[in-house]
Amino acid sequence: MIIDGKAVAARVRAEVGEQVRALAARGVVTGLTVVRVGDDPASAVYVRGKRKACEEVGIRSVEHHLPATTTQAELLELVARLDADPTCHGILVQLPLPPQIDERAVLEAIAPAKDADGFHPFNVGCLWTGAPAPRACTPFGVMRLVDEVGLDLEGKRALVIGRSNIVGKPMAAMLLERHATVTIAHSRTADLEGEVARADLVVAAVGRAEIVRGRWIKPGAVVIDVGMNRRADGKLVGDVEFAAAAERASAITPVPGGVGPMTIAMLLANTAALAARSAG
Numbered sequence: 001m002i003i004d005g006k007a008v009a010a011r012v013r014a015e016v017g018e019q020v021r022a023l024a025a026r027g028v029v030t031g032l033t034v035v036r037v038g039d040d041p042a043s044a045v046y047v048r049g050k051r052k053a054c055e056e057v058g059i060r061s062v063e064h065h066l067p068a069t070t071t072q073a074e075l076l077e078l079v080a081r082l083d084a085d086p087t088c089h090g091i092l093v094q095l096p097l098p099p100q101i102d103e104r105a106v107l108e109a110i111a112p113a114k115d116a117d118g119f120h121p122f123n124v125g126c127l128w129t130g131a132p133a134p135r136a137c138t139p140f141g142v143m144r145l146v147d148e149v150g151l152d153l154e155g156k157r158a159l160v161i162g163r164s165n166i167v168g169k170p171m172a173a174m175l176l177e178r179h180a181t182v183t184i185a186h187s188r189t190a191d192l193e194g195e196v197a198r199a200d201l202v203v204a205a206v207g208r209a210e211i212v213r214g215r216w217i218k219p220g221a222v223v224i225d226v227g228m229n230r231r232a233d234g235k236l237v238g239d240v241e242f243a244a245a246a247e248r249a250s251a252i253t254p255v256p257g258g259v260g261p262m263t264i265a266m267l268l269a270n271t272a273a274l275a276a277r278s279a280g
């Protein structure tokens, strides 16, 4: 089974649209504010995509585009204003930030109750301790894909490859919460092939083209490929050798069209949930 991330993301957007309309009926206009600093071309594309998705589901999106020379104090001042603005339910500061700005200080300045990306340390703590809070969008989207496949994680061996704060670590927490036996692999892992061969679920979030060979996959395993890599020939590929892995896996995500569309859909879901909570 090839997991159709576009179709699942469309379903998530439809659900969020209903929530947003229900809030509107109570007089609450769900609002997401996106802050972009500088002129990183990839960030411009990502922000455009996020704002377009907001429009589609009825979320009011506002963008603050600041010059690359913005100081940390200026950015923190804007975040403080947004924290206090009742019409803004979710705040997203697009990364990366210019070198004069301390990313961690900015992410920590966002009120946890407005943290649309789920990156605030308070919300990360909520995830690990089982409290409801916005969740990092990419792993949150992976969980939705795993549920769509109908994989019961209880007692299964789940392997997460990658330990970043935005994908690998929160991914491991979400799988653990669902009673999987979780292994986290990273660049110092001694025997990646052996780890993959034991796993009932593989989530690859490395950023290296086809590093996970198809022949390593345990027959019947579910494979979720978060990686997005541009090959020398221009083709966009994942971290998993797709064709060979698809022959062994029971279900697998393609790249593109797998995890990618889910990330923005879960951002919308986080924003609607924040608006609902702020409206009581």
Ligand code: NAP
Residues within 6 Å of the ligand: 138, 161, 162, 163, 164, 165, 166, 167, 168, 185, 186, 187, 188, 189, 192, 205, 206, 207, 208, 211, 226, 227, 228, 229, 259, 260, 261, 263
């Ligand atoms: P990252 O911060 O660079 O983390 C990569 C992780 O991979 C690190 O933990 C690193 O280990 C590990 N790694 C590197 N080489 C390895 C190897 N040979 N064997 C095993 N592990 C290895 O990247 P990220 O932000 O998590 O993103 C990972 C990938 O997902 C990228 O391709 C990115 O473009 C993609 N991504 C996609 C979406 C989406 O919406 N589809 C969203 C976010 C990210 P160490 O910690 O030891 O260095």
